[in-house]
Amino acid sequence: MTRIALVWVLLPSVIASQPFDMASPVDSLNATTQMPAAATADFPSDTLAPNPVESLVVLDAPNDAGGVIDLFWTPSLDEGLGKATVGGYEVLRAESPEGPFLSLVTLGPGTDRFRDRTAFRGTPYYYVVRTNSQSGSHSDSRVSQAALSKSQWLDTNRLSVMGGIMVILLVLLVTRRLPDEQEWLLPAARTLTEILSRRHQGPTVYIPGTAGFGDMGTIASLTLLEQVLRLGERETGDPIVYTSDPMAHALASELLPRHTPDFLSPDPLIFSLSFTGEALRQRPGVGVVVGGMGAEAFLLSEALSRSGGVAVAGTTDIGETPFLVATCDLTLIGEEILLAGPVLAPGGCRAAGLVQDRLKLLVWILILVGVAAAKLGVSWYVRLFSTGGE
Amino acid sequence: MLRALTRPLAILLGGAAILVYFVPHQAGQWVEARLVDWLVLLQAAALVAGILALIRRQLARVRSGSLSQRIYPMLMLGSMAAMLIAGLFGTTAATAFGALYGSVLQPIQASMLSLLAFYMASAVFRSFRLTSAPATILLISALVVLLARIPLGEQMIPRISVFATWIIRGPNVAATRGLWIGMGLAAVATAFRVILGVQGPSGGGRS
Missing domain, CATH: 3.40.50.1220 (TPP-binding domain)
Structure with a gap:
């Protein structure tokens, strides 16, 4: 959800920065199948190239050691319309905007994202998403902006775990100083x-x-x-x-x-x-x-x-x-x-039971608040405890 | 001198192991990989120490015990030597080591596992003999789940599987999750106690 929200925030600026008049560098690769509009007028509709995907956004995957790039796009307008039914998408990658673009993966129709785990850290990559029709024709998206994968120092998805550990440590330290009668x-x-x-x-x-x-x-x-x-x-x-x-x-x-x-x-x-x-x-x-x-x-x-x-x-x-x-x-x-x-x-370690009771009470309160939050549709509370597992 | 270093080392390495969980950077991964490497080395050394202790103990039994008491240690040491020598000539299935493993060790393991079935039946019988209220609830729950798992159960009591599924997915999951939450909290607290040397293997020991 965080990533989708990020895409929605970044999407307008990415679209605004795209040179709309830029010709796709992989057009030369597609010369045999991607027909100019005027030339395709007399062909049957199933040989027409499908509409390309729009709004291709590439982002460095967050909270990792680098080497992973996330791609998001809006599927082709021909998806499911029957004009040139989309057969799938192909992700191509190059280290220069001019190419050569090499195929990474072929995905099924309806896909709107891909995680490239084969990138090298610190190397800029350019991506193109090719829309393949069932009849064999295809069209390419615009070349993406350069994507550079970097290592992050802090996994923000695990901040809730860090908070929990801090709380336990704090309760441990406080409870150790309790007088003996509270054993x-x-x-x-x-x-x-x-x-x-x-x-x-x-x-x-x-x-x-x-x-x-x-x-x-x-x-x-x-x-x-x-x-x-x-x-x-x-x-x-x-x-x-x-x-x-x-x-x-x-x-x-x-x-x-x-x-x-x-x-x-x-x-x-x-x-x-x-x-x-x-x-x-x-x-x-x-x-x-x-x-x-x-x-x-x-x-x-x-x-x-x-x-x-x-x-x-x-x-x-x-x-x-x-x-x-x-x-x-x-x-x-x-x-x-x-x-x-x-x-x-002997000694302060008997306070372990007190620590446990207090922590369990805290967890109970958090769970009850969570149930109430879920009933009231407060989603940020649930996200607060998410560790971002895939 | 070495003993004085134990606690600072435990705090340093334990703290590093916790920290790398939050650091996805390659530097964190490097530290984690080194820690795992050291752990593997320590385990290998500990295994050698364990095997030596085992041999020493069995040899002591051979020396000090009566004839009947010597049989098992001798058998154990003989088996160990046989496996060691056989292992020198290869460990694939076609070798003597593979034959010993497949024909002796695996059947022993299988027979130990098969004992579980008898022990389980025995434990169930002992549980059902209990006469307290919790034991009665346990008995009813067990019977419902057992009956729901066989075709005859559904024939005898229609829709019993619905009740059995509720028991498994409702009270059972709730109790299990409760235990897991308690164990999770206690595990973190125990880990801190050990790492900080308040108690446990790094802080305790012979004094």
Whole structure:
């Protein structure tokens, strides 16, 4: 919508700047098919060249690293009129207004725009849009103005995301200074604290997910591991940590004070198989499987459940959550996975819950205002949150 | 000395990774490409460290365990050596490596996946045994969706698929989106905590 609005703003000035008496440099290429009006008078109507497209506008595509040029035009007047029915459009490009013009793409009838992704950054290009009739004749638009693609330093489509991140950062910084009495505790975190603070028969085992380090669940799980170590220090001792992702293994090694974690396999299914064997042999008192996981989350939680210990699980894959609820004694759902670590940490990190509540309240207000704005036809509000995805 | 550099480095690189999301300029792309390159290198090094830790652990088990406890570590180390040696002579399907992969590893993976079907049935049975109000709603919703997915369901209860579609597109989507919003907010907050060293792998650790 932004681009269309831009075209409508720029269109008059572009049309005004076009030399209307300028002959198309590709006319020479079309000499055999584009007949002068006087010469075509005696020909049947289907051999007449169709009307060319009008108002060809070329613009550097916004918010990119360059190398992309957008073309917009008004389709031929013969589109669908039956005089010389338009068979399609052909986009031609040259590095000089005199040519030579080379064909880039052929588009179907009804098209009024094209995105040229093959341009080189900093090279001026000139475009012509050729209207092809179904009978084989064609006519060319005027040569466009020079289009130069450039890199932009700021993606304006993502300003709303930047604003959101700033708000979260601000709330984080403000909430860290709150007094201790305003602490907040997740019910799931409270239960987890109780489980870990109790004495159990058998060791505590911990799996920080099987997904790679790109999954936020894995990172959140490592922050939770710090707290599991702290809480279980007195009663259950250090947990046995099983890792699947090499990076998670390296970081878990940093966290564990007395021994290294067990790296079983980078393959999630083989890891599940290995862990099932380990769980059945070790008979853990408590098993915590939290992090980024797919279907293997269910296999791992089942292995824990069948080994007889208290099973705690949570995955960022929402589709797996119902199975974990059915299998485990405690399931961390959704945001609980990401918040359990910060909430259980001593000191200011307990304010994490407050941050989350305030941010959710803010999102709720934004959604409700959005619903009202949509009902009232206020489109700028929706555009404000658009990230410009194609 | 190196540990003292961890936090400033995490802030610098984490900040750069966030910043390049907003900078489409080729300079931003260059920084992003370098960050990805370093990540790949780190992952490769971490994988080597992980495999070495695995071998060390299994060797320790072979040395210290009883005869029955030695079987699995020995089997694991033997399999690893076999795959490594087979891989030296090519990794296509026609090679020994391909044969081991297709005849041993893939069937193992497939059998693990097939276990899911049994576990799912078991989980459904356990859910349906629950007697709370949410469990009853879950049971009714599950039955409606299950019946709507089979031809017999529509024969038994006409237009049940309409209700099932409403459950999937209405309450289900609403709940999922609610979870996603909460997770999205928490993910950004967690990322900031880790990058700024307030908590997590870059700021925590052995002290």
